[in-house]
Amino acid sequence: MEINIVDKYEKLEKVGEGTYGKVYKAQDRATGQLVALKKTRLEMDEEGIPPTALREISLLNLLSRSLYVVRLLAVEQAAKNGRPVLYLVFEFLDTDLKKYLDAYRRGPAARPLPPHLVKNFLYQLLKGVAHCHGHGVLHRDLKPQNLLVDKEKGILKIADLGLGRAFTVPMKSYTHEIVTLWYRAPEVLLGATHYSTGVDMWSVGCIFAEMVRRQALFPGDSELQQLLHIFRLLGTPTEDQWPGVSGFKDWHEYPQWKPQSLARVVPTLEPEGVDLLSKMLQLDPSNRISAIAAMEHPYFDSLDKSQF
Amino acid sequence: MATAGWDLREEDAFEYEFDLENPFTSPADEPIASLLDAEGHHAPSVSAAASAARRDAAGFISKVRFGAGLAVHPRVAYLALNYVDRFLSKRELPSDRQPWAPRLLAISCLSLAAKMQRVAAFSIADIQVGEEFMFDAATVQRMERVVLGTLDWRVRSVTPLAFLGFFLTACNPPHRHPQQVAAVKARAVDLLLRAQPEVKMAEFSPSVAAAAALLAAAGEVAAANLPAFQAAVAACPFVNSEKLRECGEVLAAACGVGLGRAAASVDTPVTVLAQHSSASSASESEWTVGSAANGGGGDTKKRCMGPPSQWG
Numbered sequence: 001m002e003i004n005i006v007d008k009y010e011k012l013e014k015v016g017e018g019t020y021g022k023v024y025k026a027q028d029r030a031t032g033q034l035v036a037l038k039k040t041r042l043e044m045d046e047e048g049i050p051p052t053a054l055r056e057i058s059l060l061n062l063l064s065r066s067l068y069v070v071r072l073l074a075v076e077q078a079a080k081n082g083r084p085v086l087y088l089v090f091e092f093l094d095t096d097l098k099k100y101l102d103a104y105r106r107g108p109a110a111r112p113l114p115p116h117l118v119k120n121f122l123y124q125l126l127k128g129v130a131h132c133h134g135h136g137v138l139h140r141d142l143k144p145q146n147l148l149v150d151k152e153k154g155i156l157k158i159a160d161l162g163l164g165r166a167f168t169v170p171m172k173s174y175t176h177e178i179v180t181l182w183y184r185a186p187e188v189l190l191g192a193t194h195y196s197t198g199v200d201m202w203s204v205g206c207i208f209a210e211m212v213r214r215q216a217l218f219p220g221d222s223e224l225q226q227l228l229h230i231f232r233l234l235g236t237p238t239e240d241q242w243p244g245v246s247g248f249k250d251w252h253e254y255p256q257w258k259p260q261s262l263a264r265v266v267p268t269l270e271p272e273g274v275d276l277l278s279k280m281l282q283l284d285p286s287n288r289i290s291a292i293a294a295m296e297h298p299y300f301d302s303l304d305k306s307q308f
Numbered sequence: 309m310a311t312a313g314w315d316l317r318e319e320d321a322f323e324y325e326f327d328l329e330n331p332f333t334s335p336a337d338e339p340i341a342s343l344l345d346a347e348g349h350h351a352p353s354v355s356a357a358a359s360a361a362r363r364d365a366a367g368f369i370s371k372v373r374f375g376a377g378l379a380v381h382p383r384v385a386y387l388a389l390n391y392v393d394r395f396l397s398k399r400e401l402p403s404d405r406q407p408w409a410p411r412l413l414a415i416s417c418l419s420l421a422a423k424m425q426r427v428a429a430f431s432i433a434d435i436q437v438g439e440e441f442m443f444d445a446a447t448v449q450r451m452e453r454v455v456l457g458t459l460d461w462r463v464r465s466v467t468p469l470a471f472l473g474f475f476l477t478a479c480n481p482p483h484r485h486p487q488q489v490a491a492v493k494a495r496a497v498d499l500l501l502r503a504q505p506e507v508k509m510a511e512f513s514p515s516v517a518a519a520a521a522l523l524a525a526a527g528e529v530a531a532a533n534l535p536a537f538q539a540a541v542a543a544c545p546f547v548n549s550e551k552l553r554e555c556g557e558v559l560a561a562a563c564g565v566g567l568g569r570a571a572a573s574v575d576t577p578v579t580v581l582a583q584h585s586s587a588s589s590a591s592e593s594e595w596t597v598g599s600a601a602n603g604g605g606g607d608t609k610k611r612c613m614g615p616p617s618q619w620g
Contacts, residue, residue, distance in 0.1 A: 048419070048453075049423070049456070051424070054456075055323070056324055137324075
């Protein structure tokens with residue numbers, strides 16, 4: 001059962017420093033298929049495969065049946081220096097939404113994304129998020145870099161699902177890389193220890209706005225800056241608007257901003273889209289729209305949902 | 309910085325635990341279609357169920373399940389035997405040349421099944437007390453990895469238990485008879501756990517087995533509402549009524565639930581019972597005997613287990 005990983009896959013290049021550790025683009029030597037190879041930090045202890053790893057990987061396996069979640073192709077059990085090491089083998093896609101948006105933002109072909117494409121991608125994203133939430137799993141780190149795009153088929157897939165401890169995105173990067181804060185929900189920035197599906201819906205809202213604007217909605221470079229960006233646009237929350245907000249661990253006194261018009265930051269977005277965005281960007285997570293409800297929003301009335 | 313990626317905080321210890329009755333963790337959002345789609349990948353093959361290796365592995369699991377002081381949780385035993393069945397459906401074990409192989413498979417599946425669920429761990433040494441020789445932890449772990457590879461890590465099994473919630477919701481408007489529903493469900497789980505070792509159960513899809521168990525249980529503990537259960541199950545297009553009837557018979561025989569009735573009535577399918585008893589292997593007979601004592605009074609049983617023709 002145990003293989004030497006290089007016998008089966010040819011490592012082509014390091015494509016990232018993922019939450020699991022290093023990620024390689026690799027090629028299955030037998031089939032020629034391109035894969036993303038992620039070495040886990042799993043160490044077998046005296047109990048064999050740890051229960052959490054077993055539960056998480058099997059859940060990841062289950063979640064990846066959705067077309068809108070990157071597919072887990074295999075779990076390879078390799079031996080390294082006599083110790084068992086687990087590799088997760090995912091389908092490989094060479095474009096992510098960040099690179100995809102860059103092509104529209106810069107260079108000779110810079111232009112807005114066609115509105116129907118924004119709608120189509122957002123719907124796929126919601127479908128993937130609803131699938132994860134339906135299985136009791138939060139992503140916790142949705143961002144354009146984590147959304148892979150199949151350009152030929154026009155499919156958007158959620159990658160880098162963070163499950164439990166083994167895969168969770170640390171607040172401070174494991175590898176000292178800069179962890180982007182741009183898509184992080186206010187309750188997380190304020191130090192909430194218990195959070196729910198709303199953290200992902202906030203990120204979806206930020207990504208939605210970014211697809212329309214071709215630039216990030218809240219490009220903060222520190223936790224405080226990030227919160228200030230958010231409050232400047234949406235207004236500084238009060239206890240009336242968000243009961244309990246001043247009780248968060250990292251709550252401070254902030255300038256008292258009034259909410260601005262959301263339409264002004266996404267001027268090209270149709271009114272139904274602005275309405276949906278405003279429901280995703282509710283400061284109080286309990287007011288935020290769910291993925292399932294968002295899929296039913298009138299913004300998508302003009303979309304042919306039967307294609308998904 | 310953090311190096312031991314698998315160090316656990318206390319509250320993480322049971323994250324993403326596996327629930328046999330709710331394999332997808334969130335039933336409300338997961339339509340029945342997903343379960344039906346999955347059951348095809350999770351059902352054992354008939355030939356695997358009939359193999360000698362399966363008989364030996366099931367015998368070992370049943371021994372540690374019922375053995376005094378061994379304390380392997382019933383649901384661990386249930387999930388473990390499901391893994392055994394699915395493993396053997398994918399590859400054969402040369403149990404004639406390696407008579408120890410089924411036991412190693414059983415132990416590894418028990419270990420995996422315990423890790424998936426919120427149950428107390430058991431000792432690999434304890435459950436092997438009295439065996440000719442003992443497998444050490446390293447061997448069991450190696451076999452665990454073989455099992456995981458063979459099952460493609462699809463260890464969130466879709467078993468009959470996963471369908472009970474769906475059928476019960478279909479049968480009963482929510483919150484109408486919560487206690488009765490809970491009692492029916494508990495009895496159905498009990499029947500399915502008991503019937504699992506029966507070789508013939510492999511002939512039925514998990515959804516059909518769940519429907520049959522539910523009707524048998526409803527007949528026992530909610531006899532007055534049995535017609536409602538029957539109507540609800542009959543309304544499910546994916547439940548084949550002929551298979552449902554057959555499964556009800558196998559279930560009744562395997563669990564011995566028809567026994568009380570056999571004494572009281574002439575139209576009991578005694579022959580069916582007799583056939584299954586004689587077909588059962590030594591290890592399975594323990595189950596039949598063990599379960600005969602369970603259940604309500606004679607009257608209840610009479611109504612509930614009544615002629616299988618009523619069930620379809």
